[in-house]
Amino acid sequence: MSLDRRQFLLGAAGLGTVVAVGGLSRLDLGVRPQTGVLLRSTRPRPEPFTLPLPIPAIARPTSTDGDVDRYEVTQRRADVEILPGTTTEIWGYDGTFPGPTFATRSGRPAHVTVRNELAVATVTHLHGGFTPAASDGYPTDLILPADVSEVGHRMRGDTTVGERTYEYPLDQRAATLWYHDHAMDFTGPNVYRGLAGFFLIGDDEDDALPLPRDDRDLPLLLSDRAFDDDAQFRYPALSPEQVYPGVSEPYVAGVLGDTILVNGAPWPRADVDRARYRLRVLNGSNARRYELVLDPPPPDGAAFVQIGTDGGLLARPIERGTVTLAPAERADLLVDFGAYPVGTQVELRNRLGSGDTARVMRFDVVRDATDDTSVPAVLSDVADLDPRSATATRTFSFRLERNDRDDEPAVTHHPDQAGAGKHRWVINGEPFSPDTTLAEVPAGATEVWRFSTDVHHPIHVHLGHFQVLDRSGRGLRDGDEGWKDTIDLIPGETAEVVVRFGEHKGRYVLHCHNLEHEDMAMMANYDIV
Numbered sequence: 001m002s003l004d005r006r007q008f009l010l011g012a013a014g015l016g017t018v019v020a021v022g023g024l025s026r027l028d029l030g031v032r033p034q035t036g037v038l039l040r041s042t043r044p045r046p047e048p049f050t051l052p053l054p055i056p057a058i059a060r061p062t063s064t065d066g067d068v069d070r071y072e073v074t075q076r077r078a079d080v081e082i083l084p085g086t087t088t089e090i091w092g093y094d095g096t097f098p099g100p101t102f103a104t105r106s107g108r109p110a111h112v113t114v115r116n117e118l119a120v121a122t123v124t125h126l127h128g129g130f131t132p133a134a135s136d137g138y139p140t141d142l143i144l145p146a147d148v149s150e151v152g153h154r155m156r157g158d159t160t161v162g163e164r165t166y167e168y169p170l171d172q173r174a175a176t177l178w179y180h181d182h183a184m185d186f187t188g189p190n191v192y193r194g195l196a197g198f199f200l201i202g203d204d205e206d207d208a209l210p211l212p213r214d215d216r217d218l219p220l221l222l223s224d225r226a227f228d229d230d231a232q233f234r235y236p237a238l239s240p241e242q243v244y245p246g247v248s249e250p251y252v253a254g255v256l257g258d259t260i261l262v263n264g265a266p267w268p269r270a271d272v273d274r275a276r277y278r279l280r281v282l283n284g285s286n287a288r289r290y291e292l293v294l295d296p297p298p299p300d301g302a303a304f305v306q307i308g309t310d311g312g313l314l315a316r317p318i319e320r321g322t323v324t325l326a327p328a329e330r331a332d333l334l335v336d337f338g339a340y341p342v343g344t345q346v347e348l349r350n351r352l353g354s355g356d357t358a359r360v361m362r363f364d365v366v367r368d369a370t371d372d373t374s375v376p377a378v379l380s381d382v383a384d385l386d387p388r389s390a391t392a393t394r395t396f397s398f399r400l401e402r403n404d405r406d407d408e409p410a411v412t413h414h415p416d417q418a419g420a421g422k423h424r425w426v427i428n429g430e431p432f433s434p435d436t437t438l439a440e441v442p443a444g445a446t447e448v449w450r451f452s453t454d455v456h457h458p459i460h461v462h463l464g465h466f467q468v469l470d471r472s473g474r475g476l477r478d479g480d481e482g483w484k485d486t487i488d489l490i491p492g493e494t495a496e497v498v499v500r501f502g503e504h505k506g507r508y509v510l511h512c513h514n515l516e517h518e519d520m521a522m523m524a525n526y527d528i529v
C-alpha cells in the first residue's frame, strides 16, 4: 500500500517533466482525458451521419486444403473516396481501409501471405495472437518492397523482399483480434495511412450462445484523421520519406485527428432493426481515447452490455452506461435497439471529445423485427489467474525523457534521425533497441508485471494475455475485467497485471500503443526462453 502510494506520487511528480516540454506546456495534463495534440483538417468534412457505414469485405482463403487455410493479401496504395467528391490516397491491405476482415476458427491454422507493393518496408502483426516469434511481426522483420534493391542499414532483422507468409496457429479462444503494420519507427504513419483490419477468431463456445449474428454482428473500427486542402491525410511526420522516425514537436504526445472515422467513413450512419446487435468495437486510433455513450440512452436498462474484451468472452455480461477504449483495446458490446421506437436516431457519442470529436456515428432504428437473441447469464468459464502462481514480478516504468545533449539524437536506436527532436518515450529509462532485452521469461510462465506511468499510455504485451489485479491500490477500473492484451494506464498510476505467457520461444515486444510513443522508442524486448 505504501509502495503504491509512493509510486503514485512519483508518477504525479513525473507530470512536471511533461508539462515543461515544448508543445505540451499548454496542456493541463492533470485533468486531460488524452495524451496527444489535436491536428486540424484544412478543408471541410461532410455533415455527420450522411454517409453509410461501410463493412469491410471478408477475406477469402485461396486454399482450405488439409489442416490449414491459406490467404493472400496485398498491401498497396489506392485512391478512395472518404470525403464525398474527392479521393484520399491510402495504403491498405488489398487497397482498402480497413483491410479485409479475416473470419477464422480457433484451432485451425491460417497462413497469410502478405505482398508489399508499397514504396516503404512493412511488417504485419496479429494483435492478440499467440503466434510463434518468426510470424509475430517483430519490428525489424521487414517485408521490403518488391522493387527495392538497395536496403541499406535498415536490414537488420529477418528481412524478406516482396512478400512474407505469416503462420498463425490460432490455438486460442474466440476473440476479436486485429492486424496492423508494425515496422520499427514507422508504425504510426503506416497505420494512419490505413494498414489495419479485423481478424476474428470464432469457436464452438461462442457459437452456442444466443447472441446476434451475421448482419447484426458489426465490427466497428474507430479512428481519427485530419485532412489537408487536397483531401489527403495530414500526418506531422518529421520525415515523410521515412528516413528517420518521429513527429514534429507539438505532436510528440500523440496525433489526434479532428475527424472520427468508423470503418474508414467519417461519422457514418447505419440503419438498424428493432433488435439486439453485437458491436465489436476496436479503437484503431494512433493516440485518441474514447468514452462511448448512447444518446439518447435506452428508456430503461444500460446502454451497453459488455460480453467480451481483448481476449474474448467475459465470464458474465456486464451492464455499462459508458465504455472507455484506449488505442488497440476492443470491447464486444450488445446494444438492444429493440428498446427504442421505430424512427429513433441513436447517436454513438464520445464523451472525451468535444464538437466534431464528440460524435462517432448514428444508428437509425428503421423497422420492427423478430429477435430470438438473449443475454446469457453466463458467457464463458474464465478462471481467475492466481497471482500466487507467478514465478516472477517485474516492473516497467513508462516515461517521457528529455535529452538535453546536443551531440546525441533523441531516439538513439536509429543512425539517421539527428533531426528527430529532443524527446523520447522510454521504458525503464531505455529507448527501444532490437539488441537488448528487459526480461527473460520461461515459456508458458505466469508472472506479475507492474506498469507505472507519467501520462496516458496504453500498454500492450505481445504473446502474453493478462488479467488486471489492481490500479494503485484502488482495485480495478471498468473495462479491466477478463483477458486483456492492452491496458489503458491513467496518469500517475501503477497497475499490476498477472500475465500468462505463450509457449513459443523467441524475442517479443511490449510497448505503448500510442503509436507516436511507440515510434519514438517506447517499446522493449522480452525473450521467451
Ligand code: C2O
Binding pocket: 125, 127, 180, 182, 328, 460, 462, 509, 511, 513
Ligand atoms: Cu497492436 Cu505490438 O501491436
Ligand code: CU
Binding pocket: 125, 126, 127, 128, 129, 460, 461, 462, 463
Ligand atoms: Cu500485439
Ligand code: CU
Binding pocket: 398, 425, 456, 457, 458, 512, 513, 514, 517, 518, 522
Ligand atoms: Cu505512451
